[in-house]
Amino acid sequence: MPAEPAADLEPQSNVAEYSVSEISGALKRTVEDTFGHVRVRGEISGYRGPHSSGHAYFALKDERSRLEAVVWRTTFSKLAFKPEEGLEVVVTGKLTTFPGSSKYQIVVEAMQPAGAGALMALLNERKLKLEAEGLFAAERKRPLPFMPRVVGVVTSPTGAVIRDIRHRIADRFPLHVLVWPVRVQGETCGEEVAAAIDGFNAIEPGGPLPRPDVLIVARGGGSLEDLWGFNDEGVVRAAARSAIPLISAVGHETDWTLIDHAADRRAPTPTGAAEMAVPVRADLVAALAALDARASAAVSRTLQAERRAVANLARALPSPDILLSLPRRRLDEAETALGRALRFYAGERRRMLGETGALLSPARLESAIRDRRADLRHAEGAIVHALSTALARHRHRLERLDASLRPHIVSARSDQARLRLAQAGERMDRAFRDLTTRRRTALSGAWRVAASLDPRQVLERGYAIVRGAGDVPITRAEDLKPGTAFELEFARGHRRAAIATAGEDEAPRAAKPSRRKASPLQADVQGDLF
Structure with a gap:
């Protein structure tokens, strides 16, 4: 008889059977229901910064056990304290399991250092780090x-x-105050304060919103935890890179935060920061008034001293009459000498004009014109003779050159040579005609100048020349004495005349009415012509 299978021989059990997923899900629900919200204290281990996904993974440990922890990305950005390797913290969250590896872990929702000692250690470490960066x-x-x-x-x-x-x-000094509202306590305090400092620095000068000239970061007193947002690394870096001078007024005088070290000035209280930021207007007005009074007094003293110095110098100077006496005398002497010099100069000029006028007699002018005409005729004849001679000489030279040329050369270049000779002859003829035309034009111009200098042209306009003895022209009426004989030259003809009287005792002879009254000399001349 065959043996039965061994399975049929095993005793049956009433224990429930679970799959791996079912038991993992049951454990997950049990852990989450039992430990839904817990606070765990431990030291951070294995933290390497946030993952590329934004989540952070590390472990919490003590001297005997280890608990895995995770901070989701949405929670990590809201943490007041960021995880740091070796930092003892107290985290708040819920326990859960990870079925994929049969592990349990805590999902962190909040984190804070484990006590003031830890905060101070973290603060000191952060201070040394930022101080090393300068x-x-x-x-x-x-x-x-x-x-x-x-x-x-x-x-x-x-x-x-x-x-x-x-x-x-x-x-103290009323002016424009811009307030950037921020939270001064809590998880987002550091981010808001850093953003406010950067925001004020981002305001463009001259824009619709005025750019501050000085910044005040202020908060009232509080515990170390309350002021922890002003120890944030981002706040310290924002204060250090601020282009606008910054005053830190966080807490009371005994409270120190990291922004106090990075700020340009630290104020013990917010009120002290306001006093640092602006001067006292009344003190400035008083100081200006005092400076104005001192300046006015100094100017007054300087003017008085200058007046005294000027008065002393004025007493040492001579009077204006004494200073001007010598220049006045020189001016009077110069005036007298100037009158004599003018009279002498006028007399000399009259004499020179008289001598020149005597030289410019019509006979002399006619003689000069005849000489010039003779010179021009002689020059014209010489030029014509010279040109004719030169032309004949060149023609003779060309004829001899033409006769001396060899027959074979003449036959080879006869046409071109004859053409060049004809062109040269034409150019010489043309040059002779142009030169003759220019000479005639110059001679005509000289004739016109000579004609314009002919005194007979002046006589044609109604003038007359008065000549005395020796054919000397008479130019002044006082030279015609009673009984003086003289000759009048008109444009056509001559007349002799004599002065019968001085012209003041006799009435003028009847004559044609004239538009202007004749002088006594004219009246005598008209009455005594013969």
Whole structure:
């Protein structure tokens, strides 16, 4: 009889059977229902920064156990404290399992350092890191403007800090205050403060929104956790790269944050920051008044001293009459000498004109014109003779050259040579005609000049020449004495005349009415012509 299978021999069990997925899902639900919201304290281990997906993976451990942790991307950006290797933290989240590897982990929803000691250690570590980068160096800090026109304030718009700053600025020096509202506590505090500092620096000068001349980052007092947003690395870097001078006024005088080291100035309180930012207007007015009074007094003293110096110099100077006496005398002597010199000069000029006029008699002019005409005729004859001689000489030379040329050369170049000879002859004839024309034109111009100088042309216009003894022209009426005989030359003819009287005792002879009264000399001449 064959044996039965071994399976039939095993005893049957009533234990429920699960698949791997079913047991994993049951465990996941059990863990999540039991540990739905827990707080776990431990040291961060294996943190290498956020993954490319934006999620962060690390582990929490203590001296005996290890718990895997994950921070999803949406939560990671909201964490007030970012994970750091070796940092002891307290995380809040829920436990869950990862069925793919049979592991359980905590999904972190919030994270904070485990106590003040850890915060101080993190703060000190961050301070040393930023200080090593030179963000706290004294040479990076800029001086505050003495009299800003616009003050930018980064703080909460609803707190007492902004009211204190506004009231203090209004009391000291009223000006324009721009407020960038931010949260001064909480998870997003650091990001908002850094964005506000960068936003103020991004305002363009001269735009619709005025660019601040100085910034104030202010917050009231609080615990280390309350002020932790101002220890954020992003806030410190924003304060260090700010092109606008920045005043940090976070907390009370005993509270120190990292932004205090990066700012250009630190104020103990927000009110102190307002006092640093703007001067006291009343003090400035008083100082200006004092400077104005000192300047006025200095100017007054300087003017008095200058007046005294001028008065002393004036006493040492001679009077104006003494200073001007010598120039006045020289001026009088020059005036007298000038009159004598003018009379002498006028007499000399009259004498020279008389001598020149005597030389310019019609006979002399006619003689000069005849000489010039003779010279021109002689020059014309010489030019014509010279041109004729030169032309005959060149023609004779060309004829001899033509006769001396060999027959075979003449036969080879006869046409061209005859053409060139004909052209040369034409050019010489043309040059002779042009030169003759120019000479005749010059001679005609000389004739016209000579005709214009002919005194008979002047006599044709109604003038007459008066000549005395020796054919000397008489140019002045006082030279005609009673009984003086003289000759009048007209355009056509001569007349002799004599002066009968001086012309003052006799009445003029009857004559044709004239438009102007004749002089006594003219009347005597008309009456005594013979």
